[in-house]
Amino acid sequence: MADLTTKIAGLTMKNPVMTASGTFGYGIEFADFVNLEDIGGIIVKGTTLNPREGNDYPRMVETASGMLNCVGLQNKGVDYFCTNIYPEIKDIKTNMIVNVSGSSLEDYAECAARINELENIPAIELNISCPNVKQGGMAFGVTAEGAEAVVKAVREVYKKTLIVKLSPNVTSIADIAKAVEGAGADSVSLINTLMGMAIDIEKRKPVLSIATGGMSGPAVKPVAVRCVWQVAKAVNIPVIGLGGIMNAHDAIEFLLAGASAIEIGTANFVDPAVTVKVANGISDWLDQHGCSSVAEIVGQLECA
Amino acid sequence: MKKYVKDLTVAEVEYPHDLYVLLKLTDSEPLPETFPGQFVEIKVEGSPQTFLRRPISINYVDREKNQLWLLIKKVGEGTHKLAELKAGCKLNLVFPLGNGFSPVQKQGERVLLVGGGVGVAPLLDYGKYLKENGAAPCFLLGARSKSDLLEMEQFCALAPVFVTTEDGSEGEKGFVTQHTLLNHEKFDRISVCGPKPMMVSVAKYAKATSTPCEVSLENMMACGLGACLCCVEKTVKGNVCVCKEGPVFDINDLTWNL
Numbered sequence: 001m002a003d004l005t006t007k008i009a010g011l012t013m014k015n016p017v018m019t020a021s022g023t024f025g026y027g028i029e030f031a032d033f034v035n036l037e038d039i040g041g042i043i044v045k046g047t048t049l050n051p052r053e054g055n056d057y058p059r060m061v062e063t064a065s066g067m068l069n070c071v072g073l074q075n076k077g078v079d080y081f082c083t084n085i086y087p088e089i090k091d092i093k094t095n096m097i098v099n100v101s102g103s104s105l106e107d108y109a110e111c112a113a114r115i116n117e118l119e120n121i122p123a124i125e126l127n128i129s130c131p132n133v134k135q136g137g138m139a140f141g142v143t144a145e146g147a148e149a150v151v152k153a154v155r156e157v158y159k160k161t162l163i164v165k166l167s168p169n170v171t172s173i174a175d176i177a178k179a180v181e182g183a184g185a186d187s188v189s190l191i192n193t194l195m196g197m198a199i200d201i202e203k204r205k206p207v208l209s210i211a212t213g214g215m216s217g218p219a220v221k222p223v224a225v226r227c228v229w230q231v232a233k234a235v236n237i238p239v240i241g242l243g244g245i246m247n248a249h250d251a252i253e254f255l256l257a258g259a260s261a262i263e264i265g266t267a268n269f270v271d272p273a274v275t276v277k278v279a280n281g282i283s284d285w286l287d288q289h290g291c292s293s294v295a296e297i298v299g300q301l302e303c304a
Numbered sequence: 305m306k307k308y309v310k311d312l313t314v315a316e317v318e319y320p321h322d323l324y325v326l327l328k329l330t331d332s333e334p335l336p337e338t339f340p341g342q343f344v345e346i347k348v349e350g351s352p353q354t355f356l357r358r359p360i361s362i363n364y365v366d367r368e369k370n371q372l373w374l375l376i377k378k379v380g381e382g383t384h385k386l387a388e389l390k391a392g393c394k395l396n397l398v399f400p401l402g403n404g405f406s407p408v409q410k411q412g413e414r415v416l417l418v419g420g421g422v423g424v425a426p427l428l429d430y431g432k433y434l435k436e437n438g439a440a441p442c443f444l445l446g447a448r449s450k451s452d453l454l455e456m457e458q459f460c461a462l463a464p465v466f467v468t469t470e471d472g473s474e475g476e477k478g479f480v481t482q483h484t485l486l487n488h489e490k491f492d493r494i495s496v497c498g499p500k501p502m503m504v505s506v507a508k509y510a511k512a513t514s515t516p517c518e519v520s521l522e523n524m525m526a527c528g529l530g531a532c533l534c535c536v537e538k539t540v541k542g543n544v545c546v547c548k549e550g551p552v553f554d555i556n557d558l559t560w561n562l
Contacts, residue, residue: 025531032307060534268528
């Protein structure tokens with residue numbers, strides 16, 4: 001059987017399958033469907049320094065082969081996370097990773113510093129790409145300068161594995177990735193959702209409460225694969241690929257494009273047991289193709 | 305309550321009305337424990353426009369026949385596809401989801417179950433539970449017209465049924481809140497499922513008469529598990545997921561203008 005062990009900087013995972021933030025709760029919501037310890041890494045819901053109520057309903061609309069959401073980082077804040085949620089998840093024997101977001105450099109840094117103190121959280125994923133909040137979020141992730149500034153601020157206080165989640169809503173995602181690498185990130189994950197919109201033609205109004213939302217699901221996969229391919233060529237740090245992965249075939253596309261690991265997001269809503277199926281599917285594919293490890297196929301795309 | 309992702313088999317299909325289909329599902333092993341008011345999320349095959357699962361409330365559970373009933377209104381492409389299923393087809397469900405209606409509070413309590421449209425579906429299962437557990441349920445069902453009343457035979461077999469139709473073709477003419485029953489009867493509590501304007505007007509009646517009242521909401525959902533935070537309803541505790549904290553809410557916990 002092929003070796004699925006995956007390394008992302010200081011993080012060692014039993015397989016390359018992770019869950020995308022905001023699609024898997026805190027993991028425990030899915031414990032009836034999958035053995036959480038069979039997932040390489042679980043990235044929990046976006047956490048901010050202060051509690052956030054998120055945007056008004058409606059926050060979601062189904063689209064062709066995907067969906068739009070504008071949840072807006074609803075969460076109870078980092079204090080609540082540390083006191084009430086961390087004790088519930090700290091003994092799950094996999095990499096429990098917290099997605100960190102903010103609306104100012106200070107917020108990001110303070111939130112990251114608090115998570116740094118939690119022994120069983122080996123990494124954070126810095127969200128500089130949320131399209132659904134008015135301040136911060138994607139604002140930091142759409143310019144190389146903004147991305148660099150926030151990663152520098154967090155790097156000073158955060159000592160463990162720092163993953164930075166990138167937005168596809170930019171002219172050159174590779175340039176942002178290089179800036180983030182230069183500022184001290186250990187890894188980049190991409191893509192966050194693509195900004196989109198849906199309209200109720202009878203009401204002549206946007207369907208979503210804040211008009212626009214982030215698009216996810218299999219419809220965005222080709223964009224995501226392209227972004228991963230461009231970024232993997234541009235940086236030396238490991239790349240984590242996500243965007244519309246529904247099965248092992250999709251995951252292997254990302255690995256070949258240069259991703260060292262993958263995240264599964266929207267697919268969790270369709271099949272709550274999909275993560276483990278993808279991990280098993282990758283293993284089967286590697287065996288069938290005579291590969292001894294997952295690392296062996298990362299970036300092994302043959303281009304003319 | 306443990307949740308499952310399972311393939312169930314369509315045992316019987318009934319078409320009670322042009323716009324509705326009743327799927328009776330079964331399994332080779334005993335169906336999992338469920339509670340009235342909970343729902344399932346169905347994966348719709350063969351419909352490219354239907355990416356997400358469809359949340360459908362549990363209509364009835366027949367333990368003797370090991371059947372779970374889903375009464376489905378044909379609204380979009382997904383539900384139309386479900387209406388094409390035949391006996392023997394497999395259907396993938398994630399269930400049971402949500403919290404359901406309140407358990408019996410005291411023996412002999414008089415519970416009014418108010419339903420409208422496809423919202424009557426979970427009240428059948430709840431009525432049966434209440435009756436079997438020592439409460440006294442009573443149904444008040446509203447529809448546009450006589451032909452839109454669903455599962456009347458099953459409702460009538462369980463408890464007294466009062467009806468309003470908008471055109472007066474059955475029962476009293478008007479909306480459920482105009483039924484004369486409400487002028488002379490007092491209930492210990494009320495449970496409602498139906499279109500939002502109907503639920504709001506029943507909630508207003510309940511508040512005016514100081515009758516405890518719960519309503520079952522159907523906000524647009526994605527995961528059904530409390531993970532994606534898409535189906536939120538504003539409550540006195542802030543935004544909460546209808547799929548996980550609901551779908552049934554005490555009207556005092558909501559921020560409706562009553």
